[in-house]
Amino acid sequence: MIETGIPKLDEYLGGIPPGKSLIFSIEPGVEESNMGIHVLHHVLEKGLHGMYVASESSPKNLKKAFSEFGWDVKKYERLTVIDGYSSLIGSPSDEQYVVEEPHDIKSYEDALMMALENITGSGVIVFDSLSTMMDMCGERETLEGIATINDEIGGSQFAAVYNFIAWPYKEAIFYRIRRLFNAIVDVSVVEDVATRQRMHVRKVDWQDGAEGRGFDFKIFKPEGFRIYIPKISVVGPFQSGKTTFIKALATQFTPVERMGASVGLEYGLVDYRGYRADVFGIPGQERFLPLLGKLGASSMGILLLVDATRPHEFEFAKRILATFPGIPYVIVANKQDLPGALKEAEVRERFGLPDAVVVEASALRGEGVHEAFMKLVNIIVEGPHAR
Amino acid sequence: MLAKTGMDRLDELMKGGIPQKSNVVVYAPPFIGKEIILKRFAAAGLEEGERVIFVLTDKSFADMKEEMEKLVPSYREYESKGMVQYIDVYSSSVELKEESEWVTFVDSPVNRERIASSITQSLKKNEGHSRIIFDSISTLIVYSDAKAVFRFLQVLSGVCKRMDATSLFSMTRGMHEEIEVQTIKHLMDGVIELREEGARFQLRVQGCGEVISRHWIDYLLEENEIRLTGAFRMGRVA
Numbered sequence: 001m002i003e004t005g006i007p008k009l010d011e012y013l014g015g016i017p018p019g020k021s022l023i024f025s026i027e028p029g030v031e032e033s034n035m036g037i038h039v040l041h042h043v044l045e046k047g048l049h050g051m052y053v054a055s056e057s058s059p060k061n062l063k064k065a066f067s068e069f070g071w072d073v074k075k076y077e078r079l080t081v082i083d084g085y086s087s088l089i090g091s092p093s094d095e096q097y098v099v100e101e102p103h104d105i106k107s108y109e110d111a112l113m114m115a116l117e118n119i120t121g122s123g124v125i126v127f128d129s130l131s132t133m134m135d136m137c138g139e140r141e142t143l144e145g146i147a148t149i150n151d152e153i154g155g156s157q158f159a160a161v162y163n164f165i166a167w168p169y170k171e172a173i174f175y176r177i178r179r180l181f182n183a184i185v186d187v188s189v190v191e192d193v194a195t196r197q198r199m200h201v202r203k204v205d206w207q208d209g210a211e212g213r214g215f216d217f218k219i220f221k222p223e224g225f226r227i228y229i230p231k232i233s234v235v236g237p238f239q240s241g242k243t244t245f246i247k248a249l250a251t252q253f254t255p256v257e258r259m260g261a262s263v264g265l266e267y268g269l270v271d272y273r274g275y276r277a278d279v280f281g282i283p284g285q286e287r288f289l290p291l292l293g294k295l296g297a298s299s300m301g302i303l304l305l306v307d308a309t310r311p312h313e314f315e316f317a318k319r320i321l322a323t324f325p326g327i328p329y330v331i332v333a334n335k336q337d338l339p340g341a342l343k344e345a346e347v348r349e350r351f352g353l354p355d356a357v358v359v360e361a362s363a364l365r366g367e368g369v370h371e372a373f374m375k376l377v378n379i380i381v382e383g384p385h386a387r
Numbered sequence: 388m389l390a391k392t393g394m395d396r397l398d399e400l401m402k403g404g405i406p407q408k409s410n411v412v413v414y415a416p417p418f419i420g421k422e423i424i425l426k427r428f429a430a431a432g433l434e435e436g437e438r439v440i441f442v443l444t445d446k447s448f449a450d451m452k453e454e455m456e457k458l459v460p461s462y463r464e465y466e467s468k469g470m471v472q473y474i475d476v477y478s479s480s481v482e483l484k485e486e487s488e489w490v491t492f493v494d495s496p497v498n499r500e501r502i503a504s505s506i507t508q509s510l511k512k513n514e515g516h517s518r519i520i521f522d523s524i525s526t527l528i529v530y531s532d533a534k535a536v537f538r539f540l541q542v543l544s545g546v547c548k549r550m551d552a553t554s555l556f557s558m559t560r561g562m563h564e565e566i567e568v569q570t571i572k573h574l575m576d577g578v579i580e581l582r583e584e585g586a587r588f589q590l591r592v593q594g595c596g597e598v599i600s601r602h603w604i605d606y607l608l609e610e611n612e613i614r615l616t617g618a619f620r621m622g623r624v625a
Contacts, residue, residue: 026500028542029507033500057495064494088497089530132497135535165500167538195511 002124002159005042006035007227007274008217008381012201012210013183016159018122020206021150022183023130023162030189030197032219036126036163037065044076049123049158051115055084055102056132059095070222080119082111088136105137105145112149122157129163139169143176150180182206190216193298194230194278215381218276226276229380232373233296234266235320236305237313238284241334242266245305245363246281249373261285265295272370275377279303286316292323301380302329303372308341308360314350328379330357332372337362389596390518390553392424393431396615397590400604405577406596407516407553410544412524412571415581416560419588420606420613424579425520426458427613428555432518433465440472440509440519440552444496444526448473458611472512474505476526496530499539506543510550519547519554524571525562533567540574590615 001015004022016022024035036052044050052062059081063073073079086093088102097115101107112125127133134142153160162181166174178184183204190198200214218228234242243262247253250268266281282288282295296302302324306317321329333347342350344358351358357375361368389404398404405411405428415421429439441451451473456462465471469489476493491505510517527536540556547554558571560582572578577595581588582603589603590613605617 028500028539029503029546031504031508033504056498056500061494085495085497089495129500131500132531135531167535168541169538 002043004039006038006225008215009199012213013204014207017206018157018159019154020182021160023164023181024185024187025164025166026187027189028165028167030187034128034163035187036128036161038225039124039161040126041071043124044079049078049119049121051080051082051125053082053084053127056129058085059083068221069224080115082115084108103136105142109145109149113152116156125158125160127162129165131165131167139173143180147180196228227274227381229277229300229377231299232277232279232301232303233299234279234281234303234305236284237316240284240305240307241363242281242305245369246279248363248366248369250279292320296324299327301376302327303332303376304329305332305334307335308333308347309335309338311342311350318351330359330372330376333358333360334363336360337364391431393427394613400619401592401595401598405553408548408551409576410547410554411577411579411595412556412558412575413579414558414560419581419583420608421557421581423611423613425522425555425557426455429518429520430459433470437516437518438470438513440517442474442521444476445523447478448475448490472509476502496527503543507546510552517552519552521554521556523557523559525559528563537570544574
């Protein structure tokens with residue numbers, strides 16, 4: 001299996017088997033459209049071969065695209081560029097493999113076959129992009145050529161990854177494309193709380209249960225691909241340890257503390273295991289209760305903090321939770337470092353919420369903090385059945 | 388709502404200007420004033436407090452900046468307020484360039500996806516009305532193929548409308564086949580067409596909502612000005 005390096009997608013697909021093809025069908029105008037480059041980089045990092053078929057911008061631009069993520073193309077000896085661009089604009093090419101006639105898909109085929117013959121080993125071939133090739137070589141002709149190319153790759157140790165911008169082509173073209181590839185992953189724009197992108201597995205013929213699954217992400221520079229959750233709110237009664245919790249969780253933190261109490265909206269940026277979330281801490285004094293709904297509006301998930309040594313506050317905590325109906329939540333039984341802190345099962349029972357996810361934590365010691373975060377993001381991304 | 392073109396008599400002809408959120412192509416042979424219309428339209432937008440996005444395939448952002456500074460005395464001020472953005476598809480991307488907040492470089496006119504997403508990103512930064520000056524469609528077509536450019540414009544015109552932008556595209560007469568021209572026109576809400584007829588320059592407006600006259604109207608071409616001299620009101624003599 002050849003991993004894509006894209007979190008969640010690898011989990012769903014189990015990677016791409018050598019010989020198979022995957023197409024990213026990308027809505028025009030998304031912030032970042034070059035999905036293939038991330039797969040290319042990941043595969044190169046793993047020490048495998050990476051071929052990059054450039055048809056819409058100069059091979060030199062790959063260096064720039066890599067450098068935006070802090071990657072250095074020179075580092076990868078197993079990177080091969082198949083240049084379908086230079087001939088197009090009539091400039092000389094520095095690459096070993098050149099598509100001499102960029103208006104003929106056969107010429108792409110020839111260059112690729114030559115590369116495949118010369119390079120032994122396993123890896124990925126990234127086409128950037130299929131849509132440009134179609135525009136240059138004709139839609140039907142290109143797809144016929146791609147069928148041949150996919151057959152050839154089928155007998156090799158390489159997996160094929162295509163970037164495809166889904167311009168408004170005729171339906172017949174989309175119909176053909178749906179049949180031509182082993183896997184189709186749609187990439188679209190999501191705009192609600194914050195702009196981000198969505199990946200949705202439309203088809204995959206080597207893995208059961210992956211079709212229809214998806215996740216939201218954003219590509220950050222230079223950090224790269226992240227499953228992105230624009231708003232998680234940390235709520236809970238006064239002095240339940242919200243600030244300490246966010247500090248322990250966040251990579252970056254903006255405090256709003258006055259004499260040990262938080263008097264405004266705290267913000268923390270969490271970057272953890274391929275996930276990124278903007279986390280907001282909402283003050284827990286009772287006088288803030290009427291504002292809770294507004295401050296926490298459009299939260300994608302709630303971390304409800306309680307002091308596990310103060311069960312009499314759980315009733316108030318439940319009232320806080322009730323202001324966010326239908327939003328995924330995790331109850332954090334904090335202050336496990338203190339004697340007498342109630343354990344998971346007991347907290348669940350006292351709350352009277354038998355299905356609630358409860359995580360024991362000590363924000364002070366940084367224990368259980370990331371566990372609670374990961375449980376919550378899993379529920380957000382995968383739905384309530386995920387635990 | 389109408390977006391003033393910045394040329395008094397053209398605005399008069401168009402009963403106040405170009406309808407907001409519309410996409411209009413300026414179709415003309417080279418050197419008879421197409422660029423003036425684009426720049427005047429940009430200048431008028433800035434004066435109205437609207438933001439302007441230049442998409443340039445035929446000149447660098449630095450050249451456009453210089454030309455606009457000649458035309459608009461307070462251009463630098465508008466720029467420093469962040470009212471001007473450039474998407475530079477001309478300057479070669481061979482050397483790695485520092486992108487500033489207001490300039491986005493796209494390495495190739497073939498990379499339509501990059502152009503579309505740069506425009507979307509720029510529009511997102513803007514509040515209120517924006518104007519897009521797209522110069523030119525012709526270069527895009529020359530570098531790839533007309534059908535691909537139609538699809539691109541189909542997507543782009545939708546985005547521009549949705550994001551409250553009025554767009555002026557330029558297309559050069561003589562570079563395209565008639566069918567290509569017709570298809571592009573079909574995608575647009577209007578066409579401002581220029582021609583040279585003997586020793587006279589003439590302009591005509593198609594589409595663009597209500598206009599006083601749809602006939603060819605004479606104009607004078609001056610350094611940075613297009614002055615309509617022909618009559619377009621009943622009873623007025625040229």
